[in-house]
Amino acid sequence: MPDPGDAHSPDALTTLLTRRRVPLENHAAIAAACGAIGISSLRETSGYIVASRSAPGPDLRIYSGWTEGFTSADEAQALEPNAGVEADGDRPGLFYAKHRANRIGQGGAGGVRSSAEADYGTCPICFLRFSASGACACE
Numbered sequence: 001m002p003d004p005g006d007a008h009s010p011d012a013l014t015t016l017l018t019r020r021r022v023p024l025e026n027h028a029a030i031a032a033a034c035g036a037i038g039i040s041s042l043r044e045t046s047g048y049i050v051a052s053r054s055a056p057g058p059d060l061r062i063y064s065g066w067t068e069g070f071t072s073a074d075e076a077q078a079l080e081p082n083a084g085v086e087a088d089g090d091r092p093g094l095f096y097a098k099h100r101a102n103r104i105g106q107g108g109a110g111g112v113r114s115s116a117e118a119d120y121g122t123c124p125i126c127f128l129r130f131s132a133s134g135a136c137a138c139e
Contacts, residue, residue, distance in 0.1 A: 012042055016049045022064050023101035030062060030099070033079040058094055065102030070095040 038054035051060040060069040068088050070076035076085040076097040088094040123136040
């Protein structure tokens with residue numbers, strides 16, 4: 001098995017993408033973007049893959065549905081020419097690109113939470129909603 005930290009191993013990025021459950025449809029575009037930018041090392045965190053640049057610049061953070069850390073909109077557009085490229089709200093001056101196959105904004109996946117609440121019924125005494133346990137404070 002290739003060492004995932006060795007960015008020069010042809011299978012290292014693929015190994016990490018597979019382990020992070022990045023859809024297979026995104027692997028080639030991510031690999032091409034990493035190749036164009038020049039990556040010196042790869043490492044996995046609890047939420048994303050860190051791809052450190054060979055030249056000075058910010059690390060790329062590769063998530064299942066997007067990659068962030070691009071220094072320009074043009075650099076991000078190289079990852080996914082038809083995908084949405086936006087300014088990174090958490091890292092000023094940087095950009096991110098959505099991957100072709102992603103779950104962003106598709107309800108319940110990709111970090112999007114539903115605003116709908118479960119209905120556990122209403123107390124017949126005080127008319128407040130029951131908690132998940134089915135108990136009410138007035139009883």
